[in-house]
Amino acid sequence: MNVPNGVTLSENDVIKATQQELGKHESKEFITLVQIIRPIDIAAETEFINLTSEDSLNYVGDRVRYRVTVSNYGDEDERADRIQVINELPEGITVVPGSVRYVSENDNGDEIIVNIPHNISSVSSRGHSYNDNTRRLEIRLGDFRLYGGENVIVEFDVIIDASVSGTTVGPKTANVTANRVSRNSVNNIVTANVIDEGLYVE
Numbered sequence: 001m002n003v004p005n006g007v008t009l010s011e012n013d014v015i016k017a018t019q020q021e022l023g024k025h026e027s028k029e030f031i032t033l034v035q036i037i038r039p040i041d042i043a044a045e046t047e048f049i050n051l052t053s054e055d056s057l058n059y060v061g062d063r064v065r066y067r068v069t070v071s072n073y074g075d076e077d078e079r080a081d082r083i084q085v086i087n088e089l090p091e092g093i094t095v096v097p098g099s100v101r102y103v104s105e106n107d108n109g110d111e112i113i114v115n116i117p118h119n120i121s122s123v124s125s126r127g128h129s130y131n132d133n134t135r136r137l138e139i140r141l142g143d144f145r146l147y148g149g150e151n152v153i154v155e156f157d158v159i160i161d162a163s164v165s166g167t168t169v170g171p172k173t174a175n176v177t178a179n180r181v182s183r184n185s186v187n188n189i190v191t192a193n194v195i196d197e198g199l200y201v202e
Helices: none
Strands: 014-017 030-033 042-050 063-072 079-088 093-095 101-105 111-115 126-131 136-141 150-160 173-181 191-195
Touching: 042 173, 042 191, 063 079, 063 173, 079 150, 136 150
Parallel strands: none
Antiparallel strands: 014 030, 042 063, 063 150, 079 136, 079 173, 093 150, 101 111, 101 150, 126 136, 173 191
8 A cells, every 4th residue: 555645654544555456345454553663762760669668658768769761662683882871869868879880681581680889970981979959860871782682770779858758759851862873864753751659759
C-alpha cells in the first residue's frame, strides 16, 4: 500500500485499510500504527523505596532510595554511552554520601552493583557531583555501554529532613542524556525526562 501524495504520517498515527477485488467481497479491515525504527531509543522512569519504614509510610529521618531506570529500546546491536543523569532534588531531603551507584546485569544475568565516585570529571568518566545551592545531583556513567533491549539503574539514598513533616517532598525531576551513540540517525532519541509523583511525609 502506498501513502497518497501530500499525506504526511506521524508516529502512532492509525492506518486503516481494506482490499477490494472485482467480483469479490471487500476484505476485513486492517489496522496498524505508524512506528518509527530508532537505532537508539532512550527512555527513563523513576521510583523511590523506603529503606527504613515497613508500613509503606514515610517519616522524618527515614532513609529513602531514589532509582532512575534508563532503558534503550533501540536496535540490540546499537549502543549509547557517556550517559548522564541530572537530578533536580527538591527541598527537604539530604543526599547520603557514598550512596550513588548503578545496577546492571552481566552476560549471565547476574546483578552487578558499581559505586560511582564523587568527582567533577567529564561525561567520558564515571562520577557524580552535587551542588548544595542548586540541589543538582549529576551522575555520569562514562564509558558504560547501554545496548538496545537493555537497561541500567542509577540510584542514590537520601534522608528525609524534619522541615518537611506533614508535607509532600517533590516532585524530583531527572534528565537523561546519551552523549555518544554507535549510530547516528535523525530518528534517534538520546534524551529522556522523567518526573516522580512526590514523596509524602507523615
